[in-house]
Amino acid sequence: MQSESIAVIKLRNTLLVTMPADPDDSTIAALQERTLEAMSQYDVRGLVLDLSKVEILDSYFARTVSETAQMVGLMGGETIIAGMRPSVAITATELGVTLGKTRTVMSVDRALELAGQPAQGVKAR
C-alpha cells in the first residue's frame, strides 16, 4: 500500500501542513523532513499543523509532532496544532502522550488568525 500524501501549502507568512487520516511511520518521518525544508525554503514565520483528518495519535506520531515543533522553534518559527478530533484528544491523553508546550487551537481558521503574529501581540481570545 502506498503511503498517504502530506499537503504542504504556503499561505502568506505561514506554512499549512495537513496530515492524512492514518499515516504509516515513514509518512510521518517524511512530514518532519518536508516541513523543515519548506520552512526554510519559503521563509515563513510559522507552521500550522492541521490534524483534523487524523484518526489516531499513537506514541510515535505524537513524539514526531512534538519534535517537529521543537525543531521549528530552533529555526525561529512557531508551531500551532489545529483541529484535533475529540476521540483523538481523549485517546492520546489516556495513552499518556503530550505535545509539550506546543500551542493548540480548535480549527485551522483560528490557527491562521494567530499564525505569524508574535505571541504577546495576541489580544483577542
Next chain:
Amino acid sequence: MNVLGHGEVKITVESDIAVARRAVREVAMQIGFGPTEVARIVTAASELSRNVHKYAGSGVMQWHAIENGSNGGLELRFEDHGPGIADVSEALREGFTTGGGLGMGLPGAKRLMDEMEIQSALGQGTKVVVRKWRRQ
C-alpha cells in the same frame, strides 16, 4: 465466551503496523464500537504491533470478535518469538523502556483496553492479549 469471526495480520515490516491498525479499525466498527472506543482500540493495536516490530522484528496479530452472553467485544492477540520480556511487571510500569521509546506502549495499551494478559519467556517470545467489550 464465543468467538465469532477472526483474522490475522503478519507484522514483518514497519508499514504492517498501519495495516494492522486498518484491519482493527474495520472490525471494531463492524462490531459496533463508537468513534472514541474505536480510537482507543486502534491506538492500543498500534502500540502493541509496534512493540512486536521493534523488539522481535516480526510476529503476528490475530483479531477475534468475541461474545459473552449478550455482550460483544473484540480480542486482539499479539505473538512474537523475539527476546521476551525479563520482568513483565516492570514493563508495565510507566515510562519503562528498553527500546529507546517513551515507555508508554504496554501501560498505555492496558489503560485503553478493558483487559490485558501478558505471557513472556526470555529467549522464547511474548504473547499479549487485550480485550474490549462494548459494555463494560
